[in-house]
Amino acid sequence: MTTASESLPDLPPMVRESHLVAPSLPPSSRIPVRSEAEFRALYQRSLTDLGGYWQEVANTFEWMDGWPASVALGGDFSTGYRFFDGATMNVSVNCIDRHARTSPSKIALYWIGEDGSERSWTYEELLDTTARLAQALANLGVTKGDRVAIFLPNLLETFAAVHACFRIGAIYNIIFSGFSANALAERIVDTTAKVVITADESMRRGRPVALKATLDSVLDRLPSIEHVVVVRRTGAAVAMKAGRDHYFDELLAATPDRADPVAIEANEPAFIIYTSGTTAKPKGLVHTGTGFLVGTYHDVLWSLDLGPEDIYWCTADTGWLTFPIFELVGGLAHGATMVAYEGALDYPTPDRAYELIEKLKITKIFTAPTFLRMLARNGDALAKTHDLSSLKLIGLVGEPLDAKTWNWVHDNVGAPNMEINNTYGQSETGSAWTSSAVGITSSKPGSCGLALPGHAWEIVDESGEPVSVGKVGYLLITQPFPTMFRTIWNDPERYRAQYFTRFGADRYDTADAALVDGDGHIWVVGRVDGVINVAGHRLSTMEMESALLSVPGVAEAAVVGVDDETKGQVPVAFVSLSASASDVTVDALKAKITEEIGAIARPKQVYLLSTMPRTRSGKIVRRLLKELVVDGHTSGDTTGLEDPEVLAKLEAELG
Structure with a gap:
């Protein structure tokens, strides 16, 4: 299939070479549209009256008083905003x-302990x-x-x-x-x-x-x-x-x-x-309960099409907002059966996750791309030893999923028509507001899909002007939506200074770099500080990582920019290999980036590591890798690591 984006030569190769994948699942009666054209039309209508749109979503729930609200959305970012002013409800009831x-x-919750303990509660x-x-x-x-x-x-x-x-x-x-x-x-x-x-x-x-x-x-x-x-x-x-x-x-x-x-x-x-930050005091983001319920219900509806018949597992730790969004609140709001797992996803055996899918007949999973790369690293044979046919959908958030892993999962995990949906959100947004609409819109390996109805955004240059298709810029949110945080606890000045300064008080600055392709798909290419400037050329670290991950035998990849006297910054890459890899060389990895992107992106160094520092939500902590190669030790916040002991091991490997 030829896509609009393939006619745009200025697009980065990872975007230009991606392709549309039709939805695997049929449209659901739970979702209010039946085609991509209807989805796009609904999206445009939602922007004409955001308050009215969100009030329609909120009609799903039981309210106590003041409903429907006389003003669905009042105010804006610059003056402060309120949804459903004066109306009351209780989240636990809903x-x-x-x-x-x-x-x-009906079973509401299955709990599985790492040691094999099992418990369950009905509703x-x-x-x-x-x-x-x-x-x-x-x-x-x-x-x-x-x-x-x-x-x-x-x-x-x-x-x-x-x-x-x-x-x-x-x-x-x-x-x-x-x-x-x-x-x-x-x-x-x-x-x-x-x-x-x-x-x-x-x-x-x-x-x-x-x-x-x-x-x-x-x-x-x-x-x-x-x-x-x-x-x-x-x-x-x-x-x-x-x-x-x-x-x-x-x-x-x-x-x-x-x-x-x-x-x-x-x-x-x-x-x-x-x-958590690097050295600054952690920010306490304040969310409302009602807005969080309304928005996460909406998010889970579109991105997972979750229903009472589903056995559903969000693999995140409860300490990260992914779990409340997709299970504790957004998941429970749909009345499905939830799975909660304690412990590491590859312990005591590498096929622990497969065992749970097979045992509980799990139908849908929400996880991080790192989890899927872990499965791929363990190879095809392990996946084939389990009956995974119950699995119909995998949703993702945290960082982009590379095309190689996407294709491996599509071919080896779950039912033959399993759908893979990569989304994007932040703790500040309180939901993954870009996504595929399950059974409705096409996806693209690597992209974050389309903005969901009720979410207004734009991508701008440093002067705040919209960029053209295919150009990397600053991703901004231009109108509030219910799940967005309202302030920083005890520090409203920091709230305004950090998020509403660079581009004015009326646009939320995500601090993420992104582009939109010719098909309207949003690609988040990393944090703004993850777009490095090499001799005047702005390069996406995500694009370099995608090139590395396309090399057979590469399981994980991370790229950071380090200071250079001549070029300003240069890329440095970190790679871990799959168990079966034996002939991957540093020269081959450098050559692959040069081939895919150009000589300007050739890494100054490539380090082969046994593992990566990851949070429990699955994100590779790139700033710690940068500290290890620049300073020889880490000084930033390490409290959220999945395995803090890995830092000593990596310090020895990089020494």
Whole structure:
């Protein structure tokens, strides 16, 4: 098939050589259009009345008062904006209660522990646990607007903890369970949380990870904490202070009553999620509950077409916003059966993920491209040892999926007509707002698809003027949508300075570099600082990584720009190889980038590594690789790494 973008010679090769792939699945009755032409028409209509469009989406839910809102969207970025002003609802009711009424015995959650432990809750059990925990928190003195820190891994109780806070109007902050004691303390100090919900331990790669002990080590620095609730995950003995510490099960046993849901105004804050930086203080992004529910429901509808019949697994850790978007809130809102897995996706055996798909008959997965590259690295034979025919769709976010891995997954994983959908979003946006519409729009290996209805955007140059098709520029959001964060906790000036300065107060600056091709597909090519300037030529690191990943035997690739006296910057590449690779050389890798992009992009150095530093959400942490080659050590934030011990190994390999 010839695409419009193939007639544009100025496009980068990875874009020019990509091709449209028709949807594998048939259109669903849940999605309000039946063709790509209808989708594009709906998108344009949605921009003419954004408030009205989002009010139509919000009609899906149960509201308590003030609905329909007299003003669906008021204000804008520069003056402050409000969706559904004055209307009230409760998120937990819409994610749990309404499904428990119609399907009380339906399995809501399957939980699988890394050690093989298994548990499940029906929607009625999820409702009962959530509502009684909400009452228990209220009995401990938690009221609307109080902050609750949730320091938990992927457990059934994590779902109950989040929705208990939604139920009584507490503002929660999920803190990644792999964080250090200092990172934990920093976030609790910032929010002045009144209660922490944690576990005795979690399991990671066969080893217990102490959570309660980590919290205890900094509690003397946390004067705001009045109570600690402890889930018995492993049953390990932990220190418990009478009057302050409470076991989760004992607290619920002593609380027979269910808390009634509190009416929450649509623009009230519901949770804080922190983003880590290199050296700066992490930012506490503030999201509303109502906007998050409406927008994530919409996101999951279009990008996953999730329904009550699905067995669905989001592989992310609950500490990263991907999990709340696509499972804790956006997933539960659709009434499907969710899968929550504790631990590493390739432990205790490389085919652990395949085992779960086969065992539970999982139909849809949302994950990161790194997960798929891990599967590809393990080869075709391993995939063929399991029945994966139940799997109909894989959705992705985090970083672009290269064409080689896309094709390998398409040929080796899931049902013959399985659909692959790469999306794009940020913690700040609260949803993946570019995507394919499942069963409706064509996809392209490597692209992030089309903007979903209700989302206005543009790509501009440094002066703020729109760029032409195929040109890399700054990706901006030009109108608010419900899932967008509203401010930075305790730091509104930083909110304005960081996101609404470079291109004015009326456009949100994503700090991501992107282009749009001739078919209207958006390609996010990396952070703005990931577009490097080599002797006056702006080059995308993603494009170089894509070229490296096309080499047989290359499993993962990362490219960074380092300072150079002559050229300003030069690319440096890092590559890990698949288990079967034996003849990949540094010269061949440099030659491939030269062949695909040009001599200007030839890396100064290529390092062959045994692994990469990754977050638990699957992103390669490129800035740490840059620190290792430039400084010989790392100095930035490493608390979110999937395996912090990997840094010492990489330092030795790069030394």
